[in-house]
């Protein structure tokens with residue numbers, strides 16, 4: 642595995658591989674099994690695997706956890722090596738953004754809800770950095786986790802709208818044995834908060850069971866979500882929503898239709914840590 646830190650070194654490392662399939666896994670580091678599943682998929686499907694580790698300042702709001710974001714460059718390099726990554730790119734901020742950087746990539750519509758509403762500017766930071774990373778790596782395939790469902794939808798839309806020549810691959814959420822979705826931010830949780838954080842997967846499980854049992858009333862499914870989340874004193878709900886999984890808009894009537902999948906998405910503060918999780922409700926699927 643080659644580790645590069647500058648754009649120039651990245652371009653040089655990838656020059657011999659142009660024409661081959663390049664699988665790209667962009668990350669912010671502090672890697673866990675969810676990231677490794679993306680690298681495994683890239684390793685299986687592509688000739689060359691590139692990973693990046695860059696804690697992108699422009700996707701953090703002024704009161705968010707940019708400075709506290711967990712970092713472990715040595716451990717991350719080891720995880721990438723074990724996952725069969727060929728080129729690991731770990732740039733400093735100054736090599737990515739010029740001091741007078743003044744361009745933003747903005748996806749409208751899909752970013753107006755869920756995390757886009759709670760974290761103004763967040764998705765502009767994501768789409769702008771992902772565009773830059775794509776332009777530098779020029780991957781044929783790029784891998785993202787479905788835990789960030791809205792991010793994946795926004796990136797797919799950007800790639801389609803701007804005719805970016807690559808395939809976006811979404812990979813299933815990887816969970817701890819007790820159900821907690823893997824996230825670098827889980828590292829912030831105290832032991833009590835770690836127990837309380839199970840309320841997210843518990844709430845999603847309760848809604849899923851009701852849906853699979855035939856419940857389609859939106860108000861009832863919302864009540865199940867709300868009641869489950871409210872029962873955990875260490876949790877404070879940022880949002881708990883049922884939305885059309887493609888358009889990310891509210892259901893059109895009082896009952897969910899079976900023709901289209903519904904996204905059930907949560908963002909919950911456990912102590913000071915904001916966690917997200919989701920599940921897709923698909924009629925007839927188990």
Ligand code: PAF
Pocket residue numbers: 667668669695697700767770771789792
């Ligand atoms: O999902 C992430 O880790 C980040 O949002 C991404 C896609 C690497 C952009 O900084």
